[in-house]
Amino acid sequence: MNQPTRTNLTGGIRLIVLPTAGEIVALRAFWLGGASLETPQTQGLAHLVGAVLPKGCAGLTSQDIAGKVEAVGASLGTDTHPDYFLLGLSCLKPDFAGLLALVAQLLREPDFPEIEVELERKNTLLAIRSQQERPFTVAYNHLRPQLYGADHPYSFLDLGSAETVAALTRENLQTFHRESCVPERLVLCISGDLEPDTVLALVEQYFGDWRAVPCPLPVLTAVQGQQSRQFLPQDTQQSTLLLGYPTVGIHHPDHPVLKLISTYLGSGLSSRLFVELREKQGLAYEVSALTPTSLGPSHFITYIGTSPQNLAIAEDGLRSEALRLAHTPLTPDELRVAQNKLLGQYALGKQSSAQVARLWGIYEVLGLGLDYDQQYAPRVKAITTEEVQRVASQYFTPGPTVTIVGPSEPALLNLTKPHLS
Amino acid sequence: MQLKPTGVEVLPSGLTLLAIPQPQAAVVTADLWVRSGARTEPLAYQGVSHFLEHLIFKGTDQLPPGKFDYLVEARGGVTNAATSMDFTHYYITVAREDLADCLPLLADLVCNPAVPATEFDAERLVVLEEIRRSNDNPDRQIYQTLARTLYGDHPYARPVLGEPENLMAMTADWVRSFHRARYQPERMNLVLAGGLPTETLLAIGRETLGAFTGSETVELPETPRLNPVTTRVEHTLARLQQNRLLIAWMGPDITHLADSIALEFISTLLTTGRTSTLVRLLREEKGWVRNINSYFSVQHDPGLFVIGAQVPGIHLADTEQVIREEVQRLCEEPIPVDQLERARRLLLSEFVFGTETPSQTCALYGYYSTVGQLGQVQEYRDLLVSLDEPQIQQVARQYLGRNPSVLTFLAP
Numbered sequence: 001m002n003q004p005t006r007t008n009l010t011g012g013i014r015l016i017v018l019p020t021a022g023e024i025v026a027l028r029a030f031w032l033g034g035a036s037l038e039t040p041q042t043q044g045l046a047h048l049v050g051a052v053l054p055k056g057c058a059g060l061t062s063q064d065i066a067g068k069v070e071a072v073g074a075s076l077g078t079d080t081h082p083d084y085f086l087l088g089l090s091c092l093k094p095d096f097a098g099l100l101a102l103v104a105q106l107l108r109e110p111d112f113p114e115i116e117v118e119l120e121r122k123n124t125l126l127a128i129r130s131q132q133e134r135p136f137t138v139a140y141n142h143l144r145p146q147l148y149g150a151d152h153p154y155s156f157l158d159l160g161s162a163e164t165v166a167a168l169t170r171e172n173l174q175t176f177h178r179e180s181c182v183p184e185r186l187v188l189c190i191s192g193d194l195e196p197d198t199v200l201a202l203v204e205q206y207f208g209d210w211r212a213v214p215c216p217l218p219v220l221t222a223v224q225g226q227q228s229r230q231f232l233p234q235d236t237q238q239s240t241l242l243l244g245y246p247t248v249g250i251h252h253p254d255h256p257v258l259k260l261i262s263t264y265l266g267s268g269l270s271s272r273l274f275v276e277l278r279e280k281q282g283l284a285y286e287v288s289a290l291t292p293t294s295l296g297p298s299h300f301i302t303y304i305g306t307s308p309q310n311l312a313i314a315e316d317g318l319r320s321e322a323l324r325l326a327h328t329p330l331t332p333d334e335l336r337v338a339q340n341k342l343l344g345q346y347a348l349g350k351q352s353s354a355q356v357a358r359l360w361g362i363y364e365v366l367g368l369g370l371d372y373d374q375q376y377a378p379r380v381k382a383i384t385t386e387e388v389q390r391v392a393s394q395y396f397t398p399g400p401t402v403t404i405v406g407p408s409e410p411a412l413l414n415l416t417k418p419h420l421s
Numbered sequence: 422m423q424l425k426p427t428g429v430e431v432l433p434s435g436l437t438l439l440a441i442p443q444p445q446a447a448v449v450t451a452d453l454w455v456r457s458g459a460r461t462e463p464l465a466y467q468g469v470s471h472f473l474e475h476l477i478f479k480g481t482d483q484l485p486p487g488k489f490d491y492l493v494e495a496r497g498g499v500t501n502a503a504t505s506m507d508f509t510h511y512y513i514t515v516a517r518e519d520l521a522d523c524l525p526l527l528a529d530l531v532c533n534p535a536v537p538a539t540e541f542d543a544e545r546l547v548v549l550e551e552i553r554r555s556n557d558n559p560d561r562q563i564y565q566t567l568a569r570t571l572y573g574d575h576p577y578a579r580p581v582l583g584e585p586e587n588l589m590a591m592t593a594d595w596v597r598s599f600h601r602a603r604y605q606p607e608r609m610n611l612v613l614a615g616g617l618p619t620e621t622l623l624a625i626g627r628e629t630l631g632a633f634t635g636s637e638t639v640e641l642p643e644t645p646r647l648n649p650v651t652t653r654v655e656h657t658l659a660r661l662q663q664n665r666l667l668i669a670w671m672g673p674d675i676t677h678l679a680d681s682i683a684l685e686f687i688s689t690l691l692t693t694g695r696t697s698t699l700v701r702l703l704r705e706e707k708g709w710v711r712n713i714n715s716y717f718s719v720q721h722d723p724g725l726f727v728i729g730a731q732v733p734g735i736h737l738a739d740t741e742q743v744i745r746e747e748v749q750r751l752c753e754e755p756i757p758v759d760q761l762e763r764a765r766r767l768l769l770s771e772f773v774f775g776t777e778t779p780s781q782t783c784a785l786y787g788y789y790s791t792v793g794q795l796g797q798v799q800e801y802r803d804l805l806v807s808l809d810e811p812q813i814q815q816v817a818r819q820y821l822g823r824n825p826s827v828l829t830f831l832a833p
Contacts, residue, residue: 268490
């Protein structure tokens with residue numbers, strides 16, 4: 001891929017063009033705010049905005065809009081994140097200019113028709129119930145309020161609750177859009193076999209005269225985290241166990257180290273948790289670690305799905321593998337392998353036009369800049385075993401917040417060897 | 422419309438190499454497909470194909486357990502495998518300069534597994550956990566019930582993961598002999614796609630697998646002929662939060678590729694996008710369903726055409742009626758040109774988006790060359806362009822003209 005170009009438009013829009021080969025053009029429009037602009041009482045607002053936004057603009061109906069997109073085999077969708085809102089378009093190159101005009105209308109003049117608000121509200125209420133069918137989602141939705149406290153936006157439910165979604169109004173949606181989707185918060189990231197000047201001219205044509213005043217952004221406070229545990233009964237065959245540790249946001253120097261630790265513990269068939277808990281002990285099919293990328297304080301999670309009778313040994317395993325990193329330095333070989341894995345997977349995450357547009361868009365909207373991609377590899381390669389140990393000690397030593405979803409309340413750390421039949 | 426140039430070479434052993442260069446890619450995927458899966462398992466050893474796939478990662482005489490994963494991942498590559506009814510496949514995606522070093526490891530793993538007795542019991546526990554996990558997923562249970570209902574005595578009725586009793590009865594020796602019988606070169610395709618020239622990809626494949634020869638060739642069991650089933654069943658499923666309605670017809674097998682593509686057109690007409698017939702009517706206008714989708718699964722033996730919806734109880738009967746009326750309409754009334762061309766554009770785009778990366782490309786070419794015939798991907802792409810309204814309507818009548826099976830899954 002050639003170098004990306006960035007242009008600041010007069011109204012404040014940041015346009016990034018990424019030259020890629022092939023027939024596909026991907027556009028990702030980001031703006032800051034997302035679910036973190038919600039309050040505890042308006043949880044689910046960003047999601048509902050996302051569901052209704054593509055369903056009416058500038059006098060076009062939902063069917064008009066979908067008709068324009070689908071007639072050329074393109075796809076258009078929205079996504080919400082705690083830190084940002086995202087509208088995405090993927091299409092073939094000859095159709096891009098026409099669809100960019102539609103994207104501009106959607107971003108600038110969404111109608112939020114009352115009838116579509118009601119339809120998507122009803123479907124969201126059903127989706128909230130359906131989440132109960134997925135134990136990991138249930139556990140994760142209960143873990144975050146324990147980690148962050150109920151008032152922190154990162155604890156909010158993506159879809160909201162039945163009560164909050166029932167109370168949202170069309171005016172809530174309009175205000176949310178008007179105050180957050182404004183040029184100075186907007187990043188347009190476009191990848192494809194395109195001339196940057198041609199793209200710029202089109203963007204100037206459709207977006208150039210746009211001016212608007214944004215609302216303030218929330219202050220995302222640091223997190224204390226409680227070493228609490230909760231058990232949520234579900235009539236499942238496996239128990240799902242999540243351990244959560246409060247960490248830091250993407251601007252913090254420890255962020256790449258935490259990504260490295262996540263890779264070491266949970267990424268791939270040679271990861272530490274996979275080898276120790278799955279391959280050696282047969283405790284699970286799925287065992288892993290993850291740490292979301294966020295502007296404000298993030299969290300680190302290890303998790304496993306295991307038979308209820310093995311829950312205690314599984315929890316002990318997850319806890320001690322995290323703590324072990326605080327006590328025992330990685331060997332130079334372990335560090336090298338984790339670095340290669342992290343960077344290898346990073347490269348694999350930049351293959352398609354859509355992946356590329358999304359990644360650079362996130363860097364820009366979160367304020368990391370276009371250089372972040374180039375700085376990432378040297379930063380990861382510079383991580384030392386001492387740094388890993390110091391970071392593990394700092395974030396893992398206080399102990400995790402624990403959430404378990406499963407068929408029976410487990411005994412606390414009643415250690416028994418797993419039964420090998 | 423011609424696809425990317427593809428290199429094909431059949432080795433003396435019968436193993437087929439397929440190379441698809443994607444010059445802009447920095448990586449290469451090598452994907453080793455075996456024409457052996459759950460469909461051809463002996464009844465008493467249900468689940469052995471999938472269990473073998475797990476055990477293959479336990480190494481060879483040259484590669485102790487975990488070594489392969491370590492060597493590939495230490496270079497920043499990824500590896501995994503999957504088992505289905507008609508195939509099993511194993512793949513790596515690595516930087517293009519690492520292919521020559523990593524492919525021999527994959528080939529050794531798949532061709533010469535040790536199935537160490539010391540690893541056997543622990544890995545069986547992993548598969549038992551995988552079965553429990555699958556049992557906790559209502560959509561998996563719904564799919565299994567659909568398969569059981571429509572396929573009767575045919576192996577497609579069974580779960581690929583197998584049943585715990587069968588797994589408990591297996592021994593390492595038996596799994597080894599299953600591998601020897603099934604993993605024969607003439608049943609294997611190596612698909613290579615990514616950032617190296619065709620000749621380099623083929624040369625590395627030839628160098629790596631040229632010496633692999635099979636032993637005895639065992640004829641695989643024939644699977645029973647399928648007769649379309651028409652039935653109506655209702656199940657209450659613990660932990661289900663939303664009712665599901667499934668309407669299913671038996672379709673063609675993979676040898677009838679044009680019919681299969683026509684069914685993909687029909688599925689797209691009915692449920693892809695907000696302007697598709699059933700999404701527009703049932704989700705957008707009437708608001709009866711939370712979502713509705715459909716698919717046709719192209720398989721070695723006849724696949725299913727399925728329309729599925731999440732529907733609150735009060736709308737179940739009306740939703741079923743609308744679905745059946747609209748399918749009937751496709752069989753009887755002309756398909757509007759704009760709808761047909763919309764479906765064509767969506768399917769062509771899906772093809773382009775679905776072959777953007779080397780791993781996607783290997784999945785598509787591997788599937789058709791292993792379950793169907795070499796060259797079917799080109800045929801597939803050509804049919805997306807050429808199929809016309811009379812052909813599609815004829816296929817609708819032939820397969821969807823009769824009464825479907827209707828399965829309802831209720832939340833308790």
